[in-house]
Amino acid sequence: MAGAVRYIPSLHVKCRQQVLIEEEAELKEVDCTCIEPEQTGLTALKALEDECSQYGLFVTDYFTRTPRKLSPFRSFASIELFHFHIPEDTVIAVWNLITFKEQGGTFGDQCPDRSITVYFRSGAPSVINPLHTHFPRDTAVPGSFALTLTWTLPNRTTGVFNVTSPLPGDWFLAAHLPKDEGKISVKGLYEECQYLFQPQLIVQRLVNIAVLYRPPPPPPLPLQHWYYVLVERHPGVPGTVSFQVTVQLTGNELDPFSVHFYIFFGPNVSVPPDRPAVFVINLLPVLDSGGVLNLELRLNVSSLCGENVTVFGCLNHEVPLTSADNASVTCETETLAGFLLSVNTTASLSRLRIPYPQTGSWYLSLRSLCATEHGFEPCINVTAEVYLRAYLSPCINDCGIYGQCKLLRTNNYLYAACECKAGWNGWGCTDNAEAFSYGFQLLSTLLLCLSNVMFVPPVAIAVRSHYLLEAAVYIFTMFFSTFYHACDQPGIVVFCIMEYDVLQFCDFLGSLMSVWVTVIAMARLQPVVKQVLYLLGAMLLSMALQMDRHGLWNLLGPSLFALGIMAIAWTARTIRRRHCYPPTWKRWAFYLCPGALIAAAAVLLYAFVETEENYFYIHSIWHLLIAGSVGFLLPPRAKTSGRLGPLPRRKGCGYQLCVNEQEELGLVDPAVASINSICTS
Template identity: 75%
Template structure:
C-alpha cells in the first residue's frame, strides 16, 4: 500500500545473565511498540566477559529468550508443576547458540505485531551444581543486550462507519490499507466491497484484523468467488482499531476501482446499525486522536474527502441479521491496598444474583503496565440453598476485551474462532471454583455468568430459579504468597515492577508447590543440627584461650561461635 513509513529504534543497556533457578533470577526487558507498526525486528546481542576483557576462554552456554505481548512471559524451563487452578498463557521462545568465540547475535522478526507493551525474558541454563572456590579465577559473565527496530505506517486512511469510501488502485499498487475504530457495545463488524471493476471482474482479496494490519492468515475473503463481497466479524474487540486490507490478485493488469463501506451493529439495539454520523466523538467512545491525516474527531467535522474518492453516507439497513443482544455491564470498584494488592468490589455485592433468563456481566479493569506484574485471582462460590433443589450449574466465562455470552446452551464453552477465554463452573456438588492468571494482560476483563439446568438432553435454560453466587476478584503479588516454602519478592527492571517467588528447601514452581526435589523434614533438621552443633567445636579453643589469659582471642572465638550460623 502507498504510504509513508517511519522507522524507530530502541535499545536497552546490557545486563548480566544468571542461571535459571526461578523467575526471580531472569532478566526482564520492557519495550513499547507503537500503533500501525508493520514489522518489528529484535536484534539480540550476547557477548562474554572475563576480568574486564573478552571471554574467549569461557564455555559456550545457550541463552533462552522469551517474547510476549501485553505482560511478561510465564516460563517453566524446569518443567515444574503449577499450582491448582492456574492458567498458563503462552509465549514465544528462542534459543541462541554461539557463532563466534566471544560474541553471538540473533534476530527475531514479528510482522504486524500487536501494539503496546512487549516483554523479553532471558536466562542461562540451570547450574550443574558444581562447587568452585570463588576468587581463584575470574568469573565468566554473559551479557545480553536487546535492540528493537520498528517500521510503522503513518497516515493510514480511516473508514467512518456508514460512509462509502471510493478508491482507485493503480496498476503499480498491490493493496490499500484502512482502519476503523470499533467502540464499546459493538456486536458485529461488517466490511463490504462495492462496485468493484477490474480487468477480471473483481480481482481483490478482503482481509480484516484487529489491533494490527492483517497477515496472510488473517480473516480473508476472495471477492472473485463471493458476491456480494462481505466480511462479517461477530463479537469484535471493543475500543480497538480494526484494519482492513484490500489486496489485488497477483498478475492482474490495469486499474481496479471499488468502494469500501463498514457497518457497525450496536448490540444494545441489534436491529439497528450505528448511525453514519454522531453529534460528538464521545458518543462512540472514540479517541480524539482519530488517526487520520487531519487528526479530526468524529464529531468535530464531517469525514474528510479522500484524495482519489468521495465519501457519502449510505442508508442504514433495518433488516440486520439476528444477533444476540448484549447485556448491561456492571463495573467494579478498584481498591488499592499495596503494590499488586488490589481488590475489585462489586456494587451491591459480593453476592451476585444470576437470573435464569439473562447473564450477569462484570468488568475488571487492569491498569496498563502497573497491574501486569502480579496475579489475577477469581473465586466463585455458589450458595447451594438458593437453588431450591434444582440441578443448576452456574458457568462463568472470563474473556479479555469483549464479553462472551453464547446463545448455544448445548455446548458450554468460552471460545470462538477469534476469541479464547477461561471457563469456571459451580454447582451443588462442586460449589467452589478458582482461577489464577499469573502476569495477566492489562485492559478490560469481562466475566459473564449464566445459570443452566442439566437435563438428559444437555444444558437448558432454567425456569424460576435465580442462583446466588459469591464473587471475589483481586490482584495479588504471588500465588498464595508463595506458601510456607517460598518468599514473594518484588522485583524491578528500570521503571517496571513485577513479583516472583523464590523457593527454599528444594521446593520449586510458581507457587513453591512442586516437591519433586524437596528436602525431607529429617534432612532439614539434620542440616540445621549439624550447622549448630559444629559451633560447639569452638568451646575447647575458648577454654584454652581463657586459661592462657588470651582474652582477645577468646572473645574472637566466642563471637565466631555465636554468629557463624
C-alpha cells in the same frame, strides 16, 4: 490484532504492489518496487523505507536497552526482564538480540558456549517454566513466544525476532541462561565468565492510511478500536481485482456491571436464567500486570430452591464471550479463547489464578444452566446467586511456607516472583518433586549447628594457656555461628534469636577475628602491641564486612597481613638468636605443620568444593577443620622455671641479665630452656 510470528533467524518483508494514500482529498495509486527475497532483516527494512519514504508512508523508530548480565535460571526472580512499548500503527516490529561474553574486562573467548532463551509477550511478562515444574492448583498459564540463541562466534552472537502487525502497547522480553549445578564460588577468586544480553527494537509505522469509508459515529459498544485490513494482489494475478469488505457485528443482550478490580470485592451477584450476566475487570497498563489476578466464585446453594443448577463462568481478555448457543459450556470460539470456571451444589467454590495478567479489560460472563438427561439446558425461573471476588496479589498464596515473595524492578516496572527454598520449586513453591524431607532438614541443621562445638577444645586450650582475649573471640564465633546457621536454614527447621542480617554479620566477623587473633598470638608480640593489633583488626574487619561480606579479600587480606606480621617477628627472633624459631622439631612436626595442613584443607573445601547441594556437610567439615587448626596452631603458655630465681645486677654492666626466654622459644617443657647472659660495656 497480533500478526503471525515466525521463529526465523532472518526477516523477509514484502512491499505492497499498490498502496492507497490520502492526499489532497484524492485517492492516488503509488507503485512500490518489491524487495528481493534475498534482502533480509535490517536490510529489508532499510530497502522498504527507501522505496516508500518519498510518499511519507513509513516511519522507522529505534529503541535499545543497556546490556545486562544474565544468570542461570532458578526461578523467575533470576531472569532479566526488558520492557518495550510499541507505538500505534506499527506494521512490523523487529527485535535484534545481541549477546556477547566477557571475562575480566575483556572478550570471553575461552568461556563455554551456553544457550540463551528469550521469551516475548504482549501486555505482561511471560509466564515461563523451563524446569517443567508443576503449577499450583487453579492456575491458568498464559502462552508466550520463545526463542533460543546459539553461538555463531567465539564471543558474540545475534538473533532476530519479528512480529508482523503487533499489538500496540507494552511488550516484555525475558532472558536467562540454563540452570547450572549451583556451585558456591568465592567472589574475586577467579574471573567469572559473564554473558551480557542487549535487545534492540526497530519498528516501522504506516502513517496516512487511506480511509475507504468513514461511517457515522456508532452506538456505544464494548470495543472502541480501529481494525486495519491489508489487501494485496497476488503477483500472478493480472489486471485489476475488485473486492468488497463486509463487517458484521454480533453480540448478546449484556448486563454490564463495570467496576475497578480493587473495588470489585465480594458482591453477591444474581445470574438470570435466560441470559448471561457480564462483568468487566479493568487492569491498568504497566501497574497491574506484575502480580497475580485472582478470581473466586462461590455459589449460594440456598438460592437454587432445590434445582440442580450449575453456574458457568468464562473469563476473556478484551472481548466478552458471545455465543448463539445458550446451553454451551465452552469458553472458546473460532477467534477467542478464555478460562472456564463452574460451581454447583456439590462443588460450590471455584478459583482461578492468572500470573502476570494482560492489562486492559477482562470480561467475566456468568450463565446458569440446569442439568438434565440430555445435558445442560437453560434453567426456568431459577435465579442463582453467586458470591464474586476478584483481586490482585503479588504472588500465588504468598509463595507458601517454602518460598519468599520478592518484589523486583526493571527500570520503572515493578513485578513480583517467588523464590523457593528447601528443594521446592514452581510458581507458588508447591512442587515437591525435589523437596527436602523434614528429617533431611533437621539433619542438615544439626550438622551445621553442632559442628561448632568443635570450638570447645580451642577455648579450653586458650583458657589453660592464659589467652583470655583469644578464648573470648572463639566463644563469640561459636555462639553466633551456631545461631546463624540455625536461622539460615531454607526449610521449616529454623530458629532465629535475632535478625538474620545481624546474625550473619556477627558470624562472619567472628570467623575472621578467630583467624586474626590466632595468627597474631603466634607472633608472640609485646602485650601492648598485640592488644592494639586486636583492636585495630576488629575495627577494620567490621568496616570491610559492611562493604562486602562475600569478597575474597575480606578473608585473604587480614590473613595475609597477620601472616606477614608473624613472619617478620619469627625472622627477627631467628636472626637475633641465630637459631630457627620455633627451635624444636617437635613443635613443627606435631603442631605447626598439622595445623597448617588442616587450615589449608578447610580453605580448599570452602573455595572449590562447596556447592548448594553439598553445603550442609561440606560447610560442617569446614567448621571442624577450622576449629581443629586453631587448637594446633595456638602457641603454648610460657612456664617460668622454679629453679631460677632473681639474679643480681652486675656492676659496670650496661645490660641486665636476660630473663627466661622460654616464652620466645615457644617450648612446652621448661627444662630444655637455656638462659643467656650478655653483658657489654
